Amino acid sequence: MIAIVILLVLLLSTFQIANAAASEMHANTVRDEGKALLAWKASLDNNGQSQLSSWSVLSNPCTNWAGIRCDMAGRIAVINISSSGIKGTLDHLNFSSLPHLTTIELFDNALNGSILQNIGNLSKLIYLSLPLNHFSGVIPVELYKLTALRHLILFSNSFYGFIPQEIGLLSSLVELFLAENEFTGSIPTSIGNLSSLITCHLLENKLSGSIPLFIGNLTKLKILSLYRNRLSGSIPKEIGKLTSLQDLQLPHNQLTN
Ligand SMILES: *[C@@H]1O[C@H](CO)[C@@H](O)[C@H](O)[C@H]1NC(C)=O
Ligand SMILES: *[C@@H]1O[C@H](CO)[C@@H](O)[C@H](O)[C@H]1NC(C)=O
Ligand SMILES: *[C@@H]1O[C@H](CO)[C@@H](O)[C@H](O)[C@H]1NC(C)=O
Numbered sequence: 001m002i003a004i005v006i007l008l009v010l011l012l013s014t015f016q017i018a019n020a021a022a023s024e025m026h027a028n029t030v031r032d033e034g035k036a037l038l039a040w041k042a043s044l045d046n047n048g049q050s051q052l053s054s055w056s057v058l059s060n061p062c063t064n065w066a067g068i069r070c071d072m073a074g075r076i077a078v079i080n081i082s083s084s085g086i087k088g089t090l091d092h093l094n095f096s097s098l099p100h101l102t103t104i105e106l107f108d109n110a111l112n113g114s115i116l117q118n119i120g121n122l123s124k125l126i127y128l129s130l131p132l133n134h135f136s137g138v139i140p141v142e143l144y145k146l147t148a149l150r151h152l153i154l155f156s157n158s159f160y161g162f163i164p165q166e167i168g169l170l171s172s173l174v175e176l177f178l179a180e181n182e183f184t185g186s187i188p189t190s191i192g193n194l195s196s197l198i199t200c201h202l203l204e205n206k207l208s209g210s211i212p213l214f215i216g217n218l219t220k221l222k223i224l225s226l227y228r229n230r231l232s233g234s235i236p237k238e239i240g241k242l243t244s245l246q247d248l249q250l251p252h253n254q255l256t257n
């Protein structure tokens, strides 16, 4: 009898120790994720740091930090800081420490610099929105590994370089908004692979060459806006196949017919 009681007590305490260890590990992971955000905050200008004054080692990122939301497992999933005049770069935002991010919304700040290769670590990212900032540079090819991505919104920055064939890998994409940047080269034929695409805004760039025939594959497309580029050639008759299309904007190019 006594032996059984001792055994039970032992079992219970091992269970509690294991439980405590698991929750301690979880707390450590959340703390690491918080630390990665605090390191980024420390790299921002004074205004940025005061905008994010709720971000502190003493509070829980999931419940107390402005613009931060966590998933059901308590991992940081959303960064949403818009129109806050934040100056700085993404260089000190260690994406490897934030593998559960699904949403980055940094609409209308004063961020500059470029998107780094480590963006490719965010395999759960669904929503990437950096418009109305001062970002520049070439989009790293690692971004095109993010096959969960549904919204890629980068308008009104100074990104340059080609839109590569790899964009065709983003087969979940619903919204592609690259307007008002400095993109050059032609629209890749692989755009025809983006079968979920509903809105495509490439206006006000420096895109040249002709509109690819494969645009006709985008049967869900509602808005196609390509105006103010350097596109040439004739408008492909395949556009006529786009039965969902509600808004087609092509002026200010060198297109015929
Ligand atoms: C970001 O936050 C704003 C204000 O709370 C909200 O309206 C918007 O839907 C959020 N955006 C995302 C992508 O979660
Ligand atoms: C970024 O985070 C990862 C994973 O937590 C870590 O291994 C790496 O050392 C960090 N990099 C920097 C520059 O802090
Ligand atoms: C970003 O802006 C700061 C001034 O706010 C400037 O010193 C820095 O050189 C800029 N960086 C890039 C990469 O443009």
Ligand SMILES: *[C@@H]1O[C@H](CO)[C@@H](O)[C@H](O)[C@H]1NC(C)=O
Residues within 6 Å of the ligand: 096, 117, 118, 119, 120, 121, 142
């Ligand atoms: C994160 O991305 C970098 C750069 O692409 C890569 O070297 C590193 O292995 C990745 N880390 C993880 C944890 O996936």
Ligand SMILES: *[C@@H]1O[C@H](CO)[C@@H](O)[C@H](O)[C@H]1NC(C)=O
Residues within 6 Å of the ligand: 165, 166, 167, 168, 169, 171, 190, 193
């Ligand atoms: C098209 O998307 C599929 C996944 O849906 C992918 O396997 C394929 O490589 C993509 N093709 C191109 C040309 O990007």
Ligand SMILES: *[C@@H]1O[C@H](CO)[C@@H](O)[C@H](O)[C@H]1NC(C)=O
Residues within 6 Å of the ligand: 189, 190, 191, 192, 193, 194, 214, 217
């Ligand atoms: C577009 O659709 C045609 C068939 O209509 C198919 O042969 C072609 O592979 C598709 N192209 C892309 C880039 O998805």
